[in-house]
Amino acid sequence: MGRKLLxxxxxxxxxxxxxxxxTHGGYASVEKALKTMTxxxxxxxxxxxxxxxxxxxxxxxxxxxxxxxxxxxxxxxxVCNADESEPGTFKDRWLMEKIxxxxxxxxxxxxxxxxxxxxxxxxxxxxxxxxxxxxxxxxEAYAAGWLGKNILGTDYSLDLSVxxxxxxxxxxxETALLESLEGKRGNPRIKPPFPAVAGLWGCPTVVNNVETxxxxxxxxxxxxxxxxxxxVGKSTGTKLISASGHINNPGVYExxxxxxxxxxxxxxxxxxxxxxxxxxxxxxxGGSSVPILPTDLILxxxxxEPRLMTYESLSDGGFQTGTMLGSGGFIVxxxxxxxVKNLYTFARFYHHESCGQCSPCREGTGWMEKIxxxxxxxxxxxxxxxxxxxxxxxIEGKTICPLGEAAAWPVAAAxxxxxxxxxxxxxxxxxxxxxxxxxxxxxxxxx
Amino acid sequence: MPKVTIDGHEIEVPKGTTIxxxxxxxxPHVAPPTxxxxxxxxxxxxxxxxxxxxxxxGSAQNPNPMPKPVASCRTEVMDGMEVQNNTSxxxxxxxxxxxEFLLINHPLDCPVCDQAGECHLQDxxxxxxxxxxxxxxxxxxxxxxxxxxxxQLHMTRCILCYRCVKTCEQITDNRVxxxxxxxxxxxxxxxxxxxxxxxxxxxxxxxxxxGALTDKTFRFxxxxxxxxxxxxxxxxxxxxxxxxxxxxxxxxxxxxVTARKDQWGEVEDFICNTCRFDKKKKSDWxxxxxxxxxxxxxxxxNHYTSLNQAKIDTLKHQRALGFIPMKKLDDK
Numbered sequence: 001m002g003r004k005l006l007x008x009x010x011x012x013x014x015x016x017x018x019x020x021x022x023t024h025g026g027y028a029s030v031e032k033a034l035k036t037m038t039x040x041x042x043x044x045x046x047x048x049x050x051x052x053x054x055x056x057x058x059x060x061x062x063x064x065x066x067x068x069x070x071x072x073x074x075x076x077x078x079v080c081n082a083d084e085s086e087p088g089t090f091k092d093r094w095l096m097e098k099i100x101x102x103x104x105x106x107x108x109x110x111x112x113x114x115x116x117x118x119x120x121x122x123x124x125x126x127x128x129x130x131x132x133x134x135x136x137x138x139x140e141a142y143a144a145g146w147l148g149k150n151i152l153g154t155d156y157s158l159d160l161s162v163x164x165x166x167x168x169x170x171x172x173x174e175t176a177l178l179e180s181l182e183g184k185r186g187n188p189r190i191k192p193p194f195p196a197v198a199g200l201w202g203c204p205t206v207v208n209n210v211e212t213x214x215x216x217x218x219x220x221x222x223x224x225x226x227x228x229x230x231x232v233g234k235s236t237g238t239k240l241i242s243a244s245g246h247i248n249n250p251g252v253y254e255x256x257x258x259x260x261x262x263x264x265x266x267x268x269x270x271x272x273x274x275x276x277x278x279x280x281x282x283x284x285x286g287g288s289s290v291p292i293l294p295t296d297l298i299l300x301x302x303x304x305e306p307r308l309m310t311y312e313s314l315s316d317g318g319f320q321t322g323t324m325l326g327s328g329g330f331i332v333x334x335x336x337x338x339x340v341k342n343l344y345t346f347a348r349f350y351h352h353e354s355c356g357q358c359s360p361c362r363e364g365t366g367w368m369e370k371i372x373x374x375x376x377x378x379x380x381x382x383x384x385x386x387x388x389x390x391x392x393x394x395i396e397g398k399t400i401c402p403l404g405e406a407a408a409w410p411v412a413a414a415x416x417x418x419x420x421x422x423x424x425x426x427x428x429x430x431x432x433x434x435x436x437x438x439x440x441x442x443x444x445x446x447x
Numbered sequence: 448m449p450k451v452t453i454d455g456h457e458i459e460v461p462k463g464t465t466i467x468x469x470x471x472x473x474x475p476h477v478a479p480p481t482x483x484x485x486x487x488x489x490x491x492x493x494x495x496x497x498x499x500x501x502x503x504x505g506s507a508q509n510p511n512p513m514p515k516p517v518a519s520c521r522t523e524v525m526d527g528m529e530v531q532n533n534t535s536x537x538x539x540x541x542x543x544x545x546x547e548f549l550l551i552n553h554p555l556d557c558p559v560c561d562q563a564g565e566c567h568l569q570d571x572x573x574x575x576x577x578x579x580x581x582x583x584x585x586x587x588x589x590x591x592x593x594x595x596x597x598x599q600l601h602m603t604r605c606i607l608c609y610r611c612v613k614t615c616e617q618i619t620d621n622r623v624x625x626x627x628x629x630x631x632x633x634x635x636x637x638x639x640x641x642x643x644x645x646x647x648x649x650x651x652x653x654x655x656x657x658g659a660l661t662d663k664t665f666r667f668x669x670x671x672x673x674x675x676x677x678x679x680x681x682x683x684x685x686x687x688x689x690x691x692x693x694x695x696x697x698x699x700x701x702x703x704v705t706a707r708k709d710q711w712g713e714v715e716d717f718i719c720n721t722c723r724f725d726k727k728k729k730s731d732w733x734x735x736x737x738x739x740x741x742x743x744x745x746x747x748x749n750h751y752t753s754l755n756q757a758k759i760d761t762l763k764h765q766r767a768l769g770f771i772p773m774k775k776l777d778d779k
Contacts, residue, residue, distance in 0.1 A: 168629070170629075185625075185626065190493040190518070190521050352629075352630065353629075353630070354629065354631070355629055355633075356626070356628070356630045356631060356632070356633030357607075358493070358494050358495070359494070359495050359496055359497075359545055359548045359606070359607075360544065360545060360548050362548075362607065362630055362631050363548035363549070363551050363552055364548055365630065365631075366630065366631040367548075367551060367584075370584045374584075387581055393544075394541065394544030394548070397516065398515070398516060398541055400493060400518075
């Protein structure tokens with residue numbers, strides 16, 4: 001049984017209220033930080049902890065914080081990115097829904113470290129009910145003096161506000177999020193300047209994922225060094241994984257980084273193996289945008305070592321034979337899954353969510369969706385598969401923000417590892433009509 | 448001052464210069480093409496991705512290459528930076544990809560487009576495009592939108608460069624149009640069929656790189672290469688307008704008035720709607736002379752003072768080189 005730092009109290013009745021949360025040791029990090037530590041000491045602990053951004057990119061949080069420009073007389077902002085929209089990722093929702101005060105506590109401690117006097121939680125529009133939970137929790141925190149003027153009698157004051165987005169995946173990109181937060185159209189900005197220099201309203205801003213901010217709480221409570229002892233190498237601490245797909249126990253799991261992928265899929269403590277005794281076919285390990293891997297490559301690296309749930313091990317072998325930990329959206333597919341149909345779903349999503357600012361992504365995502373649709377309509381040719389490959393290579397790395405890559409990577413990986421499946425559909429269009437897995441998925445009687 | 452090398456040409460530029468500006472200083476043979484960048488508009492550029500360049504050396508301090516191609520219009524030069532544009536085959540391939548993306552949803556209706564002959568996308572397609580399209584699906588189509596007395600919006604041709612949006616934001620008092628919707632459904636539009644009406648709205652026609660925004664007073668009057676551009680000026684009552692324009696003549700008649708454009712196809716000074724749409728008599732203007740037009744342009748055909756004279760000159764020249772026997776010329 002691995003250690004749990006974020007979800008250890010998730011089953012305590014009433015943990016969503018301030019009272020119960022407090023009796024279980026809540027807000028201790030705020031007390032410790034504000035009364036006994038300077039902001040720089042808090043940042044130093046986060047640096048020591050080796051905590052890496054949990055939103056997907058895995059950039060060291062302490063380093064991101066230390067890049068924040070601190071000019072005199074200019075406000076600084078901390079913005080929490082709760083625009084969790086990656087297909088297959090639902091860990092932040094779970095955390096905010098179950099233990100909203102964990103995020104608020106993390107926000108107070110982190111804002112103190114960064115010197116922010118006004119912080120925002122930007123939450124996706126579809127999570128409106130979670131926004132209400134957070135707003136209630138913030139109200140409680142204000143009433144109890146954890147937010148507002150002179151917190152705990154110190155001279156530190158903080159206001160925290162929840163902003164609900166309008167349902168665009170692109171607003172999870174940090175600069176698009178800031179544009180949206182400013183009330184503009186959610187188009188990603190062209191970098192540089194980076195938000196650490198000119199972010200929200202042109203002021204230095206740090207944007208962190210929900211889980212990253214919540215992880216600051218145990219780091220401050222127990223010290224960065226203790227946190228760094230959990231995990232393997234540069235992948236320290238615990239990580240929330242949203243496990244979904246054809247497994248026996250889908251759900252959100254908190255794992256210590258370093259658990260072998262095989263154990264994660266088959267152990268009863270986590271996913272509990274593949275549903276209905278089927279065989280594993282493929283895994284998308286970190287949310288829909290990361291490359292899909294077939295069974296042999298997800299369980300073992302190309303060198304034959306067991307693959308672990310860490311940033312390094314999952315990306316071992318680059319994109320040829322590896323993938324990414326990403327945001328931890330772990331999608332498991334059994335032997336009946338059609339990779340092409342699955343890819344079409346992803347492609348349709350990225351086409352729908354492209355902001356339309358830069359040409360490769362705007363035009364390329366739609367084009368790829370249309371070609372996949374053509375293949376699935378039984379009209380595809382072998383040239384179409386090559387064309388798909390060529391299009392994705394012309395999107396990747398040519399766009400303003402990472403959405404272009406997010407759209408290109410799944411296509412590239414599906415063709416790289418499952419080309420034969422595309423070719424089978426092209427050569428034998430009748431095989432597409434095999435919709436068994438669809439009926440099973442929806443518990444429908446087969447027509 | 449930082450020194451930058453682009454395609455092997457070294458140049459010293461002021462701090463804060465972008466790679467594109469530095470390349471333009473060196474000359475047209477190294478300057479990357481642009482579809483959305485406009486030097487007269489702040490924060491323009493970065494969207495179309497045609498000006499991507501490869502940075503093979505970041506700077507003198509940090510000699511590592513940049514991992515991805517960068518938009519030269521939005522990337523500032525660093526001292527010791529080395530950049531590849533036309534000398535990098537991968538980059539040219541990437542640019543061809545971008546051009547293909549720009550063209551897949553373009554209607555390619557050049558024969559009936561008023562912009563033909565002065566269209567940046569046409570030039571870009573000619574320089575980088577493939578012979579054949581690989582796109583076989585229905586192209587994006589929109590209804591023509593009426594946005595006022597003078598300007599026609601034909602969204603089907605638009606490449607979403609955002610230039611007209613930035614123009615209205617920066618040189619007019621009030622922007623009433625923008626980009627609505629998302630992805631490849633995004634369109635330039637006024638919200639709830641508003642008209643764009645203000646003294647400088649006509650400038651959106653000049654900044655539009657394609658035929659999406661055209662001049663209603665000129666539509667289908669003539670192909671641009673049958674008109675003859677002359678630079679002219681008048682004393683304009685509007686203090687923000689310079690009154691320096693280009694008149695496009697067909698015979699003695701002024702068919703349209705535009706702002707003067709420089710060698711990069713960008714206007715030199717924005718002009719007001721009175722100058723552009725209301726002053727269409729030769730007597731309204733003081734004519735300075737024929738406009739300088741690039742010799743690559745189809746429009747330059749009109750610059751021969753006398754076509755007969757040109758023909759004779761050419762023949763003389765050819766005869767001097769020994770191409771044509773003396774007798775044949777004398778026959779004429």
